[in-house]
Amino acid sequence: MSLLLDEIALATTRLAEAGVPSPRADAEELAAFVHRVRRSELHLVPDGAFDALFWEGIARRAAREPLQHITGRAFFRYLELAVGPGVFVPRPETEVVAGWAISALQEMDVASPVVVDLGTGSGAIALSIAQEVPLARVHAVEIDPDAYDWAKRNIREHGQGRVRLHPADLADCLPELAGRVDLVISNPPYIPPDAIPRDPEVRDYDPARALYGSGDDGLGEVRAVEDTARRLLRPGGFAVVEHADTQGTDVYWLFPEDSGWRDMSNHKDLTGRGRFVTARFGQE
The missing domain is CATH 1.10.8 (Helicase, Ruva Protein; domain 3)
Known part of the structure; x- marks a missing residue:
């Protein structure tokens, strides 16, 4: 040996x-x-x-320092991203969320689909979409200055000219794109304030702003994503939102039919746990 x-x-x-x-x-x-x-x-x-x-x-x-903080890199689908203190480390389960969105975009009868990633963090989702759907016009939104800097670095490395980064709040961003977006995707903070993660890699190193959602149920940012998606999407466009494995039912009902949502679905990750909700806005 x-x-x-x-x-x-x-x-x-x-x-x-x-x-x-x-x-x-x-x-x-x-x-x-x-x-x-x-x-x-x-x-x-x-x-x-x-x-x-x-x-x-x-x-x-x-x-229990995260492996990705030691190496300075995180692997996400086909990308090697720069990560470290101040940005959420992308997880394998989110690769499934991005994969669903990529498949949906590839099946759309749209030559150059417009995509918005709300709360982009390291830029993992936005960059994966830009890489795997080359004609997509991808907008990444991030308000936290530390995470924004990491996203800027990764976009410079992997998505120069293909992803446009916006320093904005996901709740009121991109008014110029209202009614023109084909897909809105987000992995927002959703952990309830009193639900402290067990794993020290998450609890002690991931930025709290990326983990804990507002409101007693932690779903304040998911509600903001729903509102923004409803404002940005064209009729027939999709919203894709990640959530905790216990929140599927609650998030599903945040996309009600009386607000224009159709075809709401819960989806599982590779471990069989509920992981994200998709919904189509309005009628094509």
């Missing part, structure tokens, strides 16, 4: 003892980061190669 594999095995045990949910994967990712390769390329690292920075990273991860 090579020295590197020995180190990864020892690191996996240490991370498991610290309660890290995916110890082997995280140990391999940290090794890949230190040796400047991808996880699938670890076999290319010369036998006997070792870097003390690996164990520095393992110590930080064992203290």
Whole structure:
């Protein structure tokens, strides 16, 4: 067994003892980061190669600092995004939300669909749509200055000329696009103020503004997304909104038929948990 594999095995045990949910994967990712390769390329690292920075990273991860803060990168669909303190780390479950939106856009009979991502954070959703629906005109909205800076950095790297970033509140943004948007998507803050996340990576590192929604149920921002989507969407356009796995029914009823919504649906993520709601506005 090579020295590197020995180190990864020892690191996996240490991370498991610290309660890290995916110890082997995280140990391999940290090794890949230190040796400047991808996880699938670890076999290319010369036998006997070792870097003390690996164990520095393992110590930080064992203290439950997010892996993405240590490496400075997060993988989302086909993108490698820059992330760190001040921005919400995109999650795998959100990839399913973005995937639904991408499929819907690809099926639209619209040459160059207009898309708005409300509360873009790192820009993960907006950039994925721009990458996978090349003719889409994507607008990303973010009011938090720290998150805005991360989104700006990622858009400069991956979406220059394809995503337009707006420093605005999702509740009253983009009046110039009223009635012209084909799809509005959002992963807004939705955790109720008294529901503190168990995982320290979330509780202690993700910005509170990206986690906790307003109102007793945490759905104040979802209500604002519904209102904005109703204002921006053309007849037949879609709203796509992520939520916590226990909020599907509540979010579903925030898109009522008497407000013009049709075809409301609940959707599950890859773990089988309720994850997002979609609705079509008005009639085509």
